Amino acid sequence: MALTSKPIEIRTSPHIRKAISVAQIMRNVVYALLPICAWSVYKFGLSALLLLLTTTVACALSESLFCWLSGRNNTVRDFSVIITGLLLGLTLPPGFPLWMAAVAGFMAIGLGKALFGGLGYNVMNPALVGRAFVQAAFPVAITTWTPAFVPGRFSEAIPSTLTTPFMTPPDATVWIQALAIDGFTGATPLALQKFEHISASTIDLLTGVLAGSAGESSALLVFLCGLYLALRGMMDWRIPAAVFTGTILTSLPFYLVSPEIYPSPQFMILSGGLMLGAMFMASDMVGSPLTPRGIWLYGFSIGFLTVMIRLFGGLTEGVMYAILIGNVLTPLIDSVTQPRVYGARRQEERP
Amino acid sequence: MNLNRIFNKYRTFPHGIHPLGHKELTAGKAIRRVAFAPEMVIPLSQHRGAPAVATVVPGQEVVRGEPIAEPGGFVSVPMHSPVTGSVKSIDALVPSAAGPKVRAIVIHTYEASTQEVLYDCPRDLESMTSEQLVQAVQDAGMVGLGGAAFPSHVKMLPPKGKKIDTLLVNGCECEPYLTCDHRIMLERADSLIRGIEMALRATGAGRAIIGVEDNKLDAVVHIRSRLPSGGRISVEAVETKYPQGAEKMLILALLKQEVPSGGIPADIGVAVYNVGTLAQLGDLVPESRGLIERVVTLSGPGIERPGNYLVPIGTPLRFLLGQARSRSDANEIIIGGPMMGMSVASLDVPVTKGVSGVVVLEPKDPDQRPRPIYPCIKCSDCLDACPVNLNPSMLGQLAQVREYGTMEQAYHLNDCFECGCCSYVCPSNIPLTQYFRIAKAINREAAVAAAH
């Protein structure tokens, strides 16, 4: 018998594992983000490409730096940092100065991830932490929107993109006026809706031919990419489902009371960063709750907060803060929604 | 929660996993006898409870089926000689699947013997009282053949004040690779039904339900066609899902009831038996024979001739694997199924009463690939897999910081029955189940230390 010739291995049960690993999940999220990135590059041209590259490279370099500083193995290869970079790039305006984008990337990893101990330990979504940081630091640049489908966008970057580091970007309005695009006001659909009560058409929102940040583009495309992940079991479909439900339930009463002032639920879902946020950021596993009831509660809260900020806050877009608040609430949500263990006595049966 | 798995028409329990079954390797293979090994090793503690006490001395001749050890207490069973031969030694330190060396009776097989079971005497079941039946079950040395190896007669006598009204017969066989119960249901349905009727009488239960996973509908149809009239016994298909065959999960699926935390099925009037156990009972008790062989599935990529074999208890693995032509590059040998079974450290480990399968894996098997461990990414897959609704992610994090007490008090560690679902799904490859095993052992030791 040949069996004696070789050492046999001792392992602990279970001896088989599901063929899916963290690296695979992360890789697939990157794949799912690529079509969205491609569309935004097509839409905004060279600037969007440079922006996405800058944030991704900045995140990867920062991750390596922090790993080196803390003496851990370099974790760039688990792909999660690429996701952060791409997501961050997608949330910024296409003409965002690259040096600011690099700062955002550094902050996303440093403040949002490394500070907590790296992958799995971060409380908030790192991409959103980076974005929140630059929102506070560069309030003008982050609300400067440029039109989509500018002719010559593939050969020439938006002027503000190449601002020298630590300089204020040139005023975009000059450039936009020079392009002489009729009717472009520099406002996103959300801003138009909020201040002038003009709702963009559903079709435009679905295909994303409007102004906005690089990733606030085609709601349909983002949805399909998210669906791919959900079907592969790499994203928890309950989270986007709960976010949408929360958004609809919160915005519907307002819309029913006065449709002239308040936007319709479908506008709420399709506009701004909600789709991207629900599909790729709220559903980020690390910052979302573990328990089934917690997951629904978390999603609902994000939907609810988004609508509240959009309707009554000072900002036009509330997804980012809604998700960050959701992230922060996660440990609390988890601790109050622990599932009932099999065979444990139900509350009413307790003596 | 997986989007694709929302609909299924058969009953089941919440959560659980769907590992690849690999049952096609052996499901169609009829049960075959294997040869007798030249030397049989019968450990005295191959069941839960007190070890048996040897009644033979070295040099003594034994006949196949003869009792060679008596029960060491109420929760204990006797042993019977699997072969005709002579006792070689008794106090040998033989390796066991679990690791520690155990006492065993080693019997040298007479090669010239016909190995006929001569040690039996038919008896009339109808005239036996339920007490006599329970005694007969203990005398047969019966233990749960599904893997738990808990003495069968103990479950027939519920604690004082409890009454058994329902008998569940577990034909789920939810572990990947294993098909021995499937074959038993197909080939020995009449023995199974005889065993069920006996168990109904011994326990006083009014009805019996056989639960079979829906990947074995042929067995469901076959047993239904053999059922006696009267309607006390029924067959139900349940969803194919691991761990459907766990006692508590089967009770939940079929009866919509939960066993209280820390309790036993008898607390809600239920006793659960494996189909293999009852089929054996149906064969052994009417003849007053002892349990000397069992059906074992030999399977896995490392086995050249996978199949379901009738193996004498005490056959060393080395001999058994030689019979089934294990491939030379096999690197992990699992006793039981791959979800809850144990890898053995030595091929001298014998087949015992609780061994339902031997699965041999090769290095090139995808399950044997290196598994880098990442931190917990809070994906919640483990929560959606845990059949008893624990929070393995939290438990795992607590285990890493050695908060074993908190795990038990605040996160119900002791309700974990080590099914392995959480480790199976974890994309970070955290050995959660192993953490929990260790944590429980440490808590047990701490409790013992505190008591002294």
Ligand code: SF4
């Ligand atoms: S091993 Fe324990 S914690 Fe893990 S899934 Fe099974 S019962 Fe739950």
Ligand code: SF4
């Ligand atoms: S499956 Fe693993 S990574 Fe996911 S939550 Fe559970 S322990 Fe964490």
